[in-house]
Amino acid sequence: MIHKYELNGYRIVTDTNSGAVHLFEELPYRMLDYLEDKVPAELPEALASALVPEYGAEAVQEAYGELRELQEQGMLFAEDDYAQFAGMMKGSPVKAMCLNIAHDCNLRCEYCFAAKGDFGRGRMLMPLEVGKKAIDFLIERSAGRHNLEVDFFGGEPLMNFEVVKQVVAYARSREKECNKNFRFTITTNGILLTDDKIDFINREMSNVVLSLDGRKEVNDRLRVRVDGTGSYDAIVPRYQKLVAQRGKDRDYYVRGTFTKYNLDFTNDVLHMADLGFDEISIEPVVSDEKLDYSIKEEDLPAVFAEYERLAKVLIQRKKEGRGFHFFHFMIDLNQGPCAIKRLRGCGCGNEYVAVTPEGDIFPCHQFVGDDRWKMGNVLDGTFDLQEKEQFAASNVYGKEDCRHCWAKFYCSGGCNANSWQYEGDILKSHRISCELEKKRLECAIMIQAALAE
Amino acid sequence: MKQIKTLNTVNLKESAVKGGCGECQASCQSACKTSCTVANQKCERNGK
């Protein structure tokens, strides 16, 4: 399977099963229209009669020879022989956990998927006891995995920071005896960030996600406090301080959401870059189509054009020596993850789970609150292994649309939660999300082509 | 080659044979929390 597209003056051809990416001149690119799923030994009649008059027999022979060569090297129309790895798509140890440390929030962001912080389950902070039990659960279920990840999430985790600190201390105290290495991350809206908390986060957290939507007027329209006032002025200086003091080897992301209200989100990304942040992520809002601010089918052309604009600006800034990272355009064509990881998908409900303040286990943070998907509880030790297998099977080869999608090894099968919420089936892909994902990937690959010149 | 330039030397199939150790970051833990992309994740074993 191949995918070909033209973008920003480049003719790009990706070969799905090998992962190879090629830049084509016009002639071989046009030849692909005459080839089904292989380059036959003999030049196809239709191809020759269409292209020889225009380009000449010699050029056509040369280009055809190059296509044949790539195919022989396994870099074009490579066979799909991943079925042999199906056995690796069964249940895996649990090694990552989203700890919903606070089902409460001090902001009331319009688009919050957590129903303004409490996931529709009532405001509650996680007691330390539950946090410890969650760590025990993770250690126990992680079998031979060495690196374990815990993300403090909410609601707003800083509203329960004492427990965050104690859970970290508890996990660290068990690292040695259990031969585990904990990596902590935290996602915050910044309102409660103080110097103390900044120090702790910079010391203990391998990644921190700082929520900000970009320009003040954009941020303050949807990221509002309980009294309706905006959050921008309070949080930006604190984020700048945190990032300035953070070790260069440690990750962070300033992360925003774009909605129909700011389809010119490149300006928000650039605004964040100009504030001094160089690790930036902006994601399309995930919401019911009926809501005003939702990204709808009809908005796709505008969003696509905006992604292209952002990609071009990013190339230009990189070339000027003032580049920054945009999460969804980061791609390492040579050294990305192994194919097994790419096939397995996000790991939701299988190697990754979310735990609520009550200790309830859900497949991931986006399933929290939907009791149909509750998998167990860390206090009483229940854990539904059948449901876990169901999620393990929700990988690229378990999803009909994904199996035939050129982007499967980059995307790994989309978001089960979106699929459930908008398609009613975790195995069915969500069209708008797929279209956005594929566009981002096309841009990301194009950026690599431009920077390789 | 004159008319085609290949940008990478990756071999996904080989990576499958040696891969799958599960030590790298779960993709939704990194930054987004709303979607799945793995191509931008790092392999824990690269450079080792």
Ligand code: SF4
């Ligand atoms: S650490 Fe590397 S080899 Fe192991 S699963 Fe992740 S990407 Fe694959």
Ligand code: SF4
């Ligand atoms: S989720 Fe969509 S974009 Fe991703 S692999 Fe599946 S069909 Fe392709």
Ligand code: SF4
């Ligand atoms: S289902 Fe979606 S939100 Fe949940 S872990 Fe997977 S990609 Fe992330």
